[in-house]
Amino acid sequence: MSLSFTKMQGLGNDFVVLDGVNASIHLTPEQIRTIADRRLGVGCDQLLLVEPATHADADFRYRIWNADGGEVEHCGNGVRCVARFIVERGLSDATQLTFQTQRGLTRTERLADGLVRVDMGAPVLKPADIPFLADAQANQYPLTVDNTTWQIAAVSMGNPHAVLRVDNVDQAPVSTLGPLIEHHPCFPERVNVGFMQIIDPKRIRLRVFERAVGETPACGTGACAAVVASILNGWTEAQVEVSVPGGQLMIDWQGLNTPVWMTGPAVSVFEGRLAAGMA
Numbered sequence: 001m002s003l004s005f006t007k008m009q010g011l012g013n014d015f016v017v018l019d020g021v022n023a024s025i026h027l028t029p030e031q032i033r034t035i036a037d038r039r040l041g042v043g044c045d046q047l048l049l050v051e052p053a054t055h056a057d058a059d060f061r062y063r064i065w066n067a068d069g070g071e072v073e074h075c076g077n078g079v080r081c082v083a084r085f086i087v088e089r090g091l092s093d094a095t096q097l098t099f100q101t102q103r104g105l106t107r108t109e110r111l112a113d114g115l116v117r118v119d120m121g122a123p124v125l126k127p128a129d130i131p132f133l134a135d136a137q138a139n140q141y142p143l144t145v146d147n148t149t150w151q152i153a154a155v156s157m158g159n160p161h162a163v164l165r166v167d168n169v170d171q172a173p174v175s176t177l178g179p180l181i182e183h184h185p186c187f188p189e190r191v192n193v194g195f196m197q198i199i200d201p202k203r204i205r206l207r208v209f210e211r212a213v214g215e216t217p218a219c220g221t222g223a224c225a226a227v228v229a230s231i232l233n234g235w236t237e238a239q240v241e242v243s244v245p246g247g248q249l250m251i252d253w254q255g256l257n258t259p260v261w262m263t264g265p266a267v268s269v270f271e272g273r274l275a276a277g278m279a
């Protein structure tokens, strides 16, 4: 079967997006790895599949696989792209949509200028639910890696994040410390690792080493987790501009048990067809 796809990106975090509403799509982890491969396939950080919802309050179901073929719970840049994909593919013309994900319901609203605003849900801070091994919940935890102890925040936005405050993200050890924390035994499902520099109470800079992918130009859930960590620790106010290597996201969080709001771009790059045998 030859399957059509759209290549999309949100601040350089890139996706292959598939329409599972008009076709029944079942891909093996090996097929996903090949499609995501930048030499053997199309190339992407995540593969996204839109399907009919099975939840009464959702318009569509939306599933996410990392480039290594593993299915994950949530993707912030991805959900903005999917909101746009649905309109471009004629699946709906609604400005507001509700998506069913592994982590629950996520609501999107298309704004002017190609921006999409997303209700990312309330962050999860209880260690066992992240999951993160700690005796008690705290705003920061000591984490020892190779005899050096770092202070990290642990936050789930549906998917797990560790956030470290650094003086300068340009000099942060993203490619060396990132994978060590990703695989740290205190994170039994591995973790995305954010390196955050506070510029002032309204602005941060962030680089994220994504679980199963490596450093990406942007991570939407990572930006939400970093802002939650910075607010909990008293470093920023409730509305924060997050500068990542791929551009800017606006994140707004009013505090415990309230949703994190994320606003950012979603861009279609090209459409194509996967050759028979690829899918």
Ligand SMILES: N[C@@H](CCC[C@H](N)C(=O)O)C(=O)O
Pocket: 013, 045, 046, 066, 072, 073, 074, 075, 076, 077, 078, 159, 160, 192, 210, 211, 212, 213, 216, 218, 219, 220, 221, 222
């Ligand atoms: N790029 C994403 C996050 C994708 C999933 C992540 N790598 C994980 O394993 O949890 C985003 O924009 O949030």
